[in-house]
Amino acid sequence: MARGELMKKLLASYGREDDFRAVAEQIILEEEQKNNRVLARSLRKTLDHATATSGNTSKPAQPKSLGALITFPDAGSDFVERVEPTHTKSDITLSHANIRVFTGLIQEFRRSDEIRRNGLPVRSKLLFCGPPGCGKTLCAEVFAVELGLPLFVVKLDQLISSYLGETAGNVRKIFEFARKQPCVLFLDEFDALARSRDDSAEHNELRRVVNSLLLFIDRMQTRGFMIAATNLDSSLDAAIWRRFDEVVWFDRPDLSLIAKFVSSKFCNSPVDFEATKHIHLLEGYSYAEIERVCIQAIKSPIIKRRKKITEQDFIAAIGDETRRRTGRARL
Structure with a gap:
């Protein structure tokens, strides 16, 4: 969006905290995509400080752990939590193949507007596979830092409802949130949601959840990234794999x-x-x-x-x- 239009929207939304913050986030995102990292971080720090001090008004400030950049749809905050990264790229060791993959994804993200103007898709749905302790979660965190995007982690234990009929609706809420909020949305233990429908031990309702999940991933359009991670790639439904733009393998180090x-x-x-x-x-x-x-x-x-x-x-x-x-x- 043109900078002039964003500034007009920012001024028009003054006094409506959620709208104002959403437009401010768009401006920050544009600076991050232009690689103006120092300015973007300064703007985000100012914005976060303004939110933290808004508790002096009649509307209480929200907890920092739930980054209310845009209002969560339909109580989606029950299933998504903002996590503040504590690691940088110096804390992770990757294979040459994975360095090449992530370098390409970052460059593509920074040129995403030009790519879309040429009628081409931007890779935004990633699947991380590999044994425990090999860097999948850490890489998601570092990836968010390098992109300058907020990191949101899906709380899978709450997403999978004891009332099976509600789980598909809960999944819809997190995808709706990701559509509105530019971010890195991280789903760990993805196999709990996307287990093979051929597994005879699975309940019919859980098979319907996988059907819904496939549809949501297909339709997902985001200005950020969705990252799903699993230690049990052999348990994933066969139809899941082609829904992802990139599959990244994390092996034990040589x-x-x-x-x-x-x-x-x-x-x-x-x-x-x-x-x-x-x-x-x-x-x-x-x-x-x-x-x-x-x-x-x-x-x-x-x-x-x-x-x-x-x-x-x-x-x-x-x-x-x-x-x-x-x-x-x-x-």
């Missing part, structure tokens, strides 16, 4: 990625040995498990009042993780 990840975790800690000599002991481990090893090793000199992490600290931490993982000590 030795080169383990070395890079361990080095990044120890970069601000004094170490008196070469940690990469022992990375073969971590082969087959997830990023979450390796991070736990590194944190335990970093804590050891603090507990023992030493200045540096020793080789024995690192080996002992690997041994603890092996015991936790297998039920017996390896080292």
Whole structure:
């Protein structure tokens, strides 16, 4: 939308908090798409501060955890929660293939208006697959930061109603919200919603939920992204896969990625040995498990009042993780 039209809408909405904030978010989004990140962050900080102080008026401010940028349709706030990212791209290690995928998605998002003007679709529906602890949730958070979009997480436990007939209606509400609000909408444990309809153990009503979900994804038009994540890709309905613009695979790291990840975790800690000599002991481990090893090793000199992490600290931490993982000590 032309900047002049946005400014007119902003002035016209003054006094109507929800409308005013929605137009302000559009202006911020345009600055983010132009890669004016400093200005966009400054505008968002000012907008968030104004919302926080609005509690002095007759209308109470909403909790920060529920980012009321646009009014949630039909009590949709019961199912969607805004999450403030705490990580950046320096906190994640990705394969070269995934770096290429995400770089392309970010560039495409920043040129989305030009792409649409040429009659072409913009990729906005992503499916993350892979074992637990391999970076799917962290990547969704970092992706939102890099795009400059708010991150909203679907509360799946509340979305799936004990009254089965209500679940499809609840799913509709989150897709309606994503249509109105430019954001990264994250659905973890997606297999709980999109389980194969061929599974004889599934209730007929849950099959109808999958039918509705397929329809909602097909019709979804958003200025942000929907990211679904699953550890159980083999359980997904066969018709789900083609509904996504991109499928991203998160595997356990190979030795080169383990070395890079361990080095990044120890970069601000004094170490008196070469940690990469022992990375073969971590082969087959997830990023979450390796991070736990590194944190335990970093804590050891603090507990023992030493200045540096020793080789024995690192080996002992690997041994603890092996015991936790297998039920017996390896080292």
